[in-house]
Amino acid sequence: MADTHSLDALIQALKRLPGVGVKSAQRMAFHLLQHDRHGADALARALQAAVAGVHHCERCHTFTEHAVCDTCLDTRRDASQLCVVETPADQSALERTGAYKGLYFVLMGKLSPLDGVGPHDIGLKKLFDRALDGTVQEVILATNFTAEGEATAHVIGEALKARGLTLTRLARGVPAGSELEYVDLGTIAHALVDRR
Amino acid sequence: MADTHSLDALIQALKRLPGVGVKSAQRMAFHLLQHDRHGADALARALQAAVAGVHHCERCHTFTEHAVCDTCLDTRRDASQLCVVETPADQSALERTGAYKGLYFVLMGKLSPLDGVGPHDIGLKKLFDRALDGTVQEVILATNFTAEGEATAHVIGEALKARGLTLTRLARGVPAGSELEYVDLGTIAHALVDRR
Numbered sequence A, B: 001m002a003d004t005h006s007l008d009a010l011i012q013a014l015k016r017l018p019g020v021g022v023k024s025a026q027r028m029a030f031h032l033l034q035h036d037r038h039g040a041d042a043l044a045r046a047l048q049a050a051v052a053g054v055h056h057c058e059r060c061h062t063f064t065e066h067a068v069c070d071t072c073l074d075t076r077r078d079a080s081q082l083c084v085v086e087t088p089a090d091q092s093a094l095e096r097t098g099a100y101k102g103l104y105f106v107l108m109g110k111l112s113p114l115d116g117v118g119p120h121d122i123g124l125k126k127l128f129d130r131a132l133d134g135t136v137q138e139v140i141l142a143t144n145f146t147a148e149g150e151a152t153a154h155v156i157g158e159a160l161k162a163r164g165l166t167l168t169r170l171a172r173g174v175p176a177g178s179e180l181e182y183v184d185l186g187t188i189a190h191a192l193v194d195r196r
Helices: A005-015 A022-035 A037-053 A088-097 A124-131 A147-160 A185-193 B002-015 B022-035 B037-053 B088-097 B124-131 B147-160 B185-193
Strands: A078-085 A102-106 A138-141 A166-169 B078-085 B102-106 B138-141 B166-169
Touching: A005 A022, A005 B037, A022 A037, A022 B037, A022 B088, A037 B002, A037 B022, A037 B037, A078 A088, A078 A124, A088 A102, A088 B022, A102 A124, A124 A147, A138 A147, A147 A166, B002 B022, B022 B037, B078 B088, B078 B124, B088 B102, B102 B124, B124 B147, B138 B147, B147 B166
Parallel strands: A078 A102, A078 A138, A138 A166, B078 B102, B078 B138, B138 B166
Antiparallel strands: none
């Protein structure tokens, strides 16, 4: 419709969000305009504030509003441990366990040759410099257990082995609370091999 | 994290979109900040433009940037037919068929007593005035075939019957391209009753 240019533009802009197709974008636009114009304003302001204010931490690459993030600046954390994760979401999942007191390096992606993501795009050079700075003694590879996450962990492991560092990977096994009957066979096989 | 206030605010704002939970909101925020900052800016501008520019058409209640929408102003359309739909999305589905040349009234909702949506919220008074303006001869009730859509059609039908108008409802039946075996029984029963 010629007289709804800004509505059409809004639907197109919403479609750029991951996981949002044209139907969802329409539903979101109609919802915002009909029932939540205040929410639309709030979202616009939040987008602008985040784009203006959020950068990557100089040391660990995670999102922060300062030059170096709070986690990296926290002197109570164990600087001899460096945990490598793919995304800030993975980092915050580890943080929520409360079981890890070391520092992080956030790749902000994973090696994915098919999508054109190479070692430079995920800052591997910077990771290697960091890991070999003399303070770090253990590198924990906590990339995802997907094909690309495994490949990323493998590449990092190959580059860092024989440099006097301890290299570890998160344990694979049966998730807490699960019944063997419903766990996939690959997981059970790993749990068998790594039994303790 | 204390140093990612504007990231957290963005995630909260995205969560207000229909169908978006905390995981999707996180994924959207990370995607925008990591891969599509231009898209985030575009979305912010589109939201502000739509909130500022999009209103309801004075005559049919659909979204428009003018006082009266293009469809209502189109003199080639048949003003004796008035099609009542729930949303602009339903209206555009009907428009895409190319099979309807009359005018519309968009309820921008449906009667839903449990959600506190009454006749006033969907502009029934205005619809009745419009339907009884002397020009309209047929009112086509094209609300959805859900419990609430049917109830809305029933209420409108009751109020307008015996006022000299032709009242029709979209035909119910077996969808084009479908096999009877896989069509639900209620639909087959309707198709049998309305057979032609």
